[in-house]
Structure formats: C-alpha cells, structure tokens
Amino acid sequence: MASASARSEQAAPHEGDSSALRAAAVCVAFPTVVHTLLFDLVQGTPRFLAAAQSPPNADALSIADRVRASLAMLGSETGRQLLQDGNLITPRHPSGDGVDLLVMTGLPLQPFTACIVPLDDDPTLPHLLRNALQRAPTAVAHAPANSSSPTLRAWLREHRPDVLVMTSSTVTPPHLDACREGIYELIGYAMPPALGLVIAPDAVQRALADEFGATLELVGVDPSVYPPPAIATAIAKEMRERYRQAARSQLAPLTPFPPPIIDLLEAIERAASFIYRRTNTPTLVISATAGLSIALAAEGHLRLRYWADRDMSAEALAFLTESASEITRWLPWSMRSDELTEWVLNRTVRLAAQLIDERDCAIAAAGIRVLLQRALHDLDTPPPLPVQLICCDPALYALGPALATLTLLDSCQPAPAGGRVTLAFDDVYALPALGALAAIAPAYAAAALEEDGLLPLAECLVLNEPLSQPGTLAVRGQLVQGQARRQFSLPQGSLLRLPLEGTEPVTLSLQPAPGLTAPLPTLSEPLTPPWPALGVILDARGRPIPLATEPEQRRTQLASWLTDVTAGESEA
Numbered sequence: 281m282a283s284a285s286a287r288s289e290q291a292a293p294h295e296g297d298s299s300a301l302r303a304a305a306v307c308v309a310f311p312t313v314v315h316t317l318l319f320d321l322v323q324g325t326p327r328f329l330a331a332a333q334s335p336p337n338a339d340a341l342s343i344a345d346r347v348r349a350s351l352a353m354l355g356s357e358t359g360r361q362l363l364q365d366g367n368l369i370t371p372r373h374p375s376g377d378g379v380d381l382l383v384m385t386g387l388p389l390q391p392f393t394a395c396i397v398p399l400d401d402d403p404t405l406p407h408l409l410r411n412a413l414q415r416a417p418t419a420v421a422h423a424p425a426n427s428s429s430p431t432l433r434a435w436l437r438e439h440r441p442d443v444l445v446m447t448s449s450t451v452t453p454p455h456l457d458a459c460r461e462g463i464y465e466l467i468g469y470a471m472p473p474a475l476g477l478v479i480a481p482d483a484v485q486r487a488l489a490d491e492f493g494a495t496l497e498l499v500g501v502d503p504s505v506y507p508p509p510a511i512a513t514a515i516a517k518e519m520r521e522r523y524r525q526a527a528r529s530q531l532a533p534l535t536p537f538p539p540p541i542i543d544l545l546e547a548i549e550r551a552a553s554f555i556y557r558r559t560n561t562p563t564l565v566i567s568a569t570a571g572l573s574i575a576l577a578a579e580g581h582l583r584l585r586y587w588a589d590r591d592m593s594a595e596a597l598a599f600l601t602e603s604a605s606e607i608t609r610w611l612p613w614s615m616r617s618d619e620l621t622e623w624v625l626n627r628t629v630r631l632a633a634q635l636i637d638e639r640d641c642a643i644a645a646a647g648i649r650v651l652l653q654r655a656l657h658d659l660d661t662p663p664p665l666p667v668q669l670i671c672c673d674p675a676l677y678a679l680g681p682a683l684a685t686l687t688l689l690d691s692c693q694p695a696p697a698g699g700r701v702t703l704a705f706d707d708v709y710a711l712p713a714l715g716a717l718a719a720i721a722p723a724y725a726a727a728a729l730e731e732d733g734l735l736p737l738a739e740c741l742v743l744n745e746p747l748s749q750p751g752t753l754a755v756r757g758q759l760v761q762g763q764a765r766r767q768f769s770l771p772q773g774s775l776l777r778l779p780l781e782g783t784e785p786v787t788l789s790l791q792p793a794p795g796l797t798a799p800l801p802t803l804s805e806p807l808t809p810p811w812p813a814l815g816v817i818l819d820a821r822g823r824p825i826p827l828a829t830e831p832e833q834r835r836t837q838l839a840s841w842l843t844d845v846t847a848g849e850s851e852a
Contacts, residue, residue, distance in 0.1 A: 302321050302372050303319065303320040303372040303380055304320075305351065305354070305368075305383070306383045306384075306385060306713035306714075308544075308712055309343060309384060310388065310570045311389065313333055313336075314343070314347050314386075315333045316331065316353075316354050317713045318330050318354055318358060318379070319724075319728050326725075326728040326731075327728060327731055329358060330357050331354070331708040331709075331710075332356075333350055334350040335353070343388050343527070344531050347531070360377050361377040361378070362378060370382070381721065383539060383542065384716070385542045385713065387543065387571070389523065389530070391419045392418045392443055393419045394420050394445055395421050395422075395443070395444055396409060396420065396421070397423045397432070397446050399448035399484065400448045400449055400455065402450075404449070405447040408509070409515065411585070412513065413519060414587065415516040415585065416516045416519035416520045417543050417545065417588075418523075418588065419589060421441075427455070429462070433462050436466055437465060437466070437469060437471070441466075442473060442474050443473055443474065444466075444473040445477045446459055446479070447479045447503075448479075450481070451484060463496070467495060472496055475498075475499065477515065479500075480500070480502070480503070481504060482500075520546065523543055540720050544567065544570075544573060544712055545586050546716075547715035547716040548565050548567055548575045548711060550718045551712065551718070552565045552576075554718060555669065556577035561669045562669070562696070563575075563578070563667060563668070564577075564667045564669070564670045566672045567675075567712065568648070568675035568676050569673055570588075571587055571590060572655055573585070573586045574655055574659060578666065585659050590651045599620070599624050599647040599651075602654070604620045607650050608620060609646075609831075609834065610838065611646050612642065615643075635678060635679070641680060641683055642683070645679050645683050645687045648676065649690050652691035656691075663824065664693040664694065664823040665694050666697060667692070667701060668694075668696045669701065670692060670694060670701065671704045671705070671706060672737075673705075674705075674709065676688070677705040681737060681814050682777075682842070682846040683842070684705065684737065685703055685738050685740075685814055685845055686775075689703075689775075693825055695742060695744045698801060699741055702739055703738045703739075703812075704734040705737045705813075706735070710733055711733055714729045714733055736810070737812055738812045738817045739815070739816050739817070740819055741788075741790070741801035741803075741816065743755070743820045743822060745797065746826075747772050747822040748772070748795070750772050750826070752772055754792075754796065754820040755769070755792055755796070756769045756793070757789055758788070758789050760788075760789075770818050773820065773821055774840065774841075775818060775819050777845050777846075778815050780811040780812070780815040781811065785806035785807060786808075787807075788807075821841075
C-alpha cells in the first residue's frame with residue numbers, strides 16, 4: 281500500500297475527468313452522523329456497492345473523526361481497507377483497497393443564522409433576499425415589521441445572527457437608528473455577526489461602514505446599480521462558499537488534499553435536474569434530514585428551498601412552531617394541543633428518540649403533512665402538484681412504507697396530467713451522494729444514478745377530478761398477471777392497494793363509473809419487477825383532497841385511508 285508521503289503526492293481527479301475513476305466514496309454528513317457510500321465499477325459500469333454510517337456514540341467526535349469512523353465501518357462491511365494510519369488510501373489499488381475519489385456532501389455543520397433587518401418599509405428586497413438565502417445552508421429569520429429599538433435589540437440577542445442582512449431602497453431609511461442600536465447590543469454582548477450585508481444605497485453603506493467597519497466585516501451593494509435578482513443570486517453563492525470553507529477547515533486532517541465539498545442543497549438540485557432532463561418527468565425531491573429541503577423540477581424550471589427550522593428529526597421540535605390544531609386535524613383520534621406539546625417535549629429528553637409505535641408514527645406523519653404543505657406554499661407551488669415522480673429520503677421512510685406513501689399523497693396531492701405518479705425512496709442517501717458526485721464526475725454519477733439511485737415505493741394512479749358523490753362507484757378494473765386475473769372496484773373518496781408479487785409482467789385496465797368525465801389514469805406499458813414496495817395504489821379521493829371539516833367524520837376518513845393503504849402490508 282502507498283505510504284502517507286506517497287499519497288500526499290497524489291492529485292485529486294480533475295472536475296469532469298472520470299476516465300480514470302474506478303472507486304469513489306461519498307460522505308453524506310450531518311451534524312451528528314456521517315453516512316458513507318461506496319461506488320465502484322462492476323463489469324465496466326459504476327454501481328453502488330455498500331453504505332455505512334458512523335456509530336451512534338460518535339456524535340462527540342470531530343467531523344473528520346466521524347468520517348473516519350464511517351469509512352472504517354464501510355471497510356469492515358466490504359472487506360476493503362479504506363484507511364491506513366487514519367488517512368484515506370488513494371488511489372484505489374488493484375486489490376480493491378482505497379478509493380480514487382472522496383467527495384463530501386450533506387450539512388456537516390449547523391447552518392449559518394442569517395437575520396434580515398429591513399431599514400425601510402419596502403418588502404420587495406427582504407422577500408427576494410429571504411428566498412435567496414434559503415437556497416443556501418442558512419437558517420433565515422426576518423425581523424418583526426416596524427420593530428422599536430428595544431424590540432429589535434431583544435430579537436437580535438435571541439437569534440444571535442452569524443450574518444446580518446440590512447436592506448433599504450431609500451437613502452434615509454426610517455429604521456436605521458434602531459438597527460444601529462441592535463448592532464451595538466450584539467457587540468456589547470460579545471455576539472457580533474461574522475458578516476454584515478448592506479443592500480442599500482451607497483450613502484447608507486457609507487454610514488454603516490463609518491460606524492461599524494472597524495468591528496464587523498461589511499459587504500455593501502447598491503440595489504439601484506445592480507439588478508436585485510443578480511444580487512440575490514450572488515448572495516446565495518457567497519453563503520454556499522462560506523459554508524464550504526467552514527466545513528473544509530474541519531476536514532483538513534483527513535486527506536493530503538481537501539476533498540470536494542458539495543452542500544446538500546446543491547447535491548439534491550443536481551440530482552433533481554438530472555432526473556428531469558433524463559426522463560422529462562416533473563420531479564419533486566424531498567430531504568427531511570437536518571431541516572427540510574425541497575427541489576421541484578417542472579415546466580423547464582427548478583425551484584430549490586431549504587428551511588433549517590422545519591427539522592423533522594426524531595425530536596420534532598419544529599412541530600411546536602405550527603398550529604397544534606393544524607397538526608391534530610390529521611390524526612385519526614382526538615388529541616388536545618397540550619397533549620401534542622407534551623409528546624414533542626418528551627421526545628426531546630430521550631437519549632435516542634425513535635418512532636417506537638403506531639401512535640408515534642401517526643403524530644409524526646401529521647406534523648410532516650403540515651410542514652410539507654407549508655413549504656410547498658412558500659415555494660409558490662401549493663398542492664395539488666402536477667408531478668410524476670416524488671422522491672423521499674430515509675427520514676420520511678422511517679414512518680414505514682404505507683404511512684410514508686399516504687403522507688406524501690396527502691401533503692403533495694400529486695395531480696399529474698396522465699394520472700400516474702411514482703413514489704420512490706432513498707434508503708441510504710444515494711440521491712444526494714450521486715448529486716454531489718455529479719459535480720466532479722458527471723458521466724460516472726449519471727451511470728450510477730441510472731442503476732442504483734432510488735427504490736420504488738408505489739406506483740400511484742390518481743383520479744384528478746373533484747368528487748361529486750363520495751361513496752359511490754368511481755372505477756372498476758382488472759389486474760392481469762400471466763393467467764391470473766384480479767377484478768376490483770373502488771368507490772369515490774377511497775384508496776385501494778394492489779400488492780404485486782411473482783415474476784411475470786402486470787397489466788392494469790380501468791373502466792369509469794357512469795358519469796365520471798375525467799380521463800382515467802393508465803399504465804402505458806406493463807409493470808415488471810422489481811416491484812414497488814407497496815405495489816399499485818389507486819387514489820380516488822379527487823383533487824384537492826376533500827378532508828372533512830366535522831371532527832368525527834374526518835377521523836373516520838383518516839382511519840379509513842390508512843386502512844386502505846396498509847391492507848396486505850405484511851406482503852410487501
């Protein structure tokens with residue numbers, strides 16, 4: 281094996297050059313855990329081989345040590361030696377030991393906190409900058425409108441911003457003095473921001489620079505000189521680069537050369553873009569680990585947003601920021617607001633909070649529905665969504681196949697033009713791993729994504745038209761597999777699960793009930809193995825989904841829908 285000194289002379293593969301790339305390791309890192317995936321050539325094609333994660337007791341270690349721990353676990357699982365004397369072995373040896381490339385992605389550090397403080401009453405710039413900052417690993421907070429000086433000072437102390445964003449469209453902003461006093465407050469409490477962004481006329485920039493330039497790093501841009509959309513794009517890029525630099529400094533001891541670092545948002549953005557370009561399929565990618573990230577590729581555009589405060593982790597603290605009644609209305613039993621608060625707080629004191637029973641899973645799914653719906657509204661793409669592919673990560677799949685499927689259908693309400701939507705899950709963070717790898721070796725990553733990116737969860741056929749008579753017949757149909765035939769019927773307002781098994785292709789035909797005018801969803805070609813975990817789901821609830829307003833009727837409705845999709849789940 282190469283010595284450490286010999287390895288230090290190795291150069292990382294150049295971006296876009298995958299001709300010599302055989303084995304690649306991608307670390308998907310979060311603040312307390314690192315998942316590492318190994319890819320290698322199998323009969324000349326890049327394939328996913330194995331994944332491992334740092335052990336649960338490694339959360340007190342540095343990022344570099346957690347990466348080492350996950351690489352060591354991966355080596356144990358594959359029988360390959362990936363580390364020597366704590367350093368990565370590179371390039372890959374003919375024996376299979378080592379890798380040619382290590383790439384980092386995920387959100388290894390806590391996101392920066394950015395506080396937006398409008399110096400005037402024009403909402404245009406703050407709104408634009410908020411959207412821009414949410415395309416970077418940043419937790420964004422917006423100061424209350426027309427805050428008095430004491431209110432703003434207290435608000436800034438509470439949020440302790442890493443980045444302070446000040447905006448104004450006028451040369452005499454009315455809230456400048458309150459902002460000055462807020463900055464002095466932060467300096468006085470030894471909490472000065474690492475960066476101040478002043479998006480304001482030159483006179484405002486000079487005034488703040490004269491007062492705070494010796495204490496704070498200030499960057500100013502005049503919105504009357506540069507187009508605000510260009511300013512927003514530049515700020516998002518700057519925040520991403522600062523995050524990469526901060527993460528890179530934590531990884532310096534790991535390799536002789538700094539590994540490429542692609543943050544989670546760029547990784548899922550690249551993965552969603554590839555799927556959309558490759559298949560021309562409107563695609564929604566949801567990452568619910570360390571906050572909520574959504575990438576929506578449709579109609580020739582890609583929308584990307586990150587909400588650091590909407591963390592769907594086991595502690596579920598984000599649920600406390602939502603209306604309790606909005607969450608409990610998605611439960612098939614009665615639950616008071618104080619009971620929901622107690623459930624959330626109890627989870628925060630558990631050493632390793634997990635979803636331990638059906639009640640836990642149902643409450644988590646109810647909260648996730650609300651968080652996802654809010655996120656889609658914030659993205660200016662409220663449900664129903666005209667998507668044909670929805671991908672979720674392990675954080676959502678932890679609900680279990682049936683409840684994860686129902687949660688995605690309820691929150692996103694997919695209404696594809698042809699009536700067919702595929703739900704898929706990523707059980708090992710392969711999608712962000714391959715999205716990050718695509719930034720360095722696009723052809724290699726594309727080939728691996730074609731083969732191993734996602735696992736099918738369910739093929740869903742959706743009746744898009746609004747319900748006219750819930751409970752009456754919606755469709756009849758027949759599922760044919762070889763010589764076997766299964767006939768079924770589905771009433772309006774219900775779902776039906778058709779499990780799939782065996783090895784022969786499956787065809788499905790539907791016939792509308794009298795009076796049903798909307799085009800029926802179809803399977804344009806037979807389904808073939810490997811089968812989706814839940815098989816085929818028929819959704820005849822209409823769009824938008826008519827959730828009953830009367831509490832008892834709604835609870836009966838929700839319990840019925842869950843029964844519909846869990847029928848035969850043990851067969852999956």
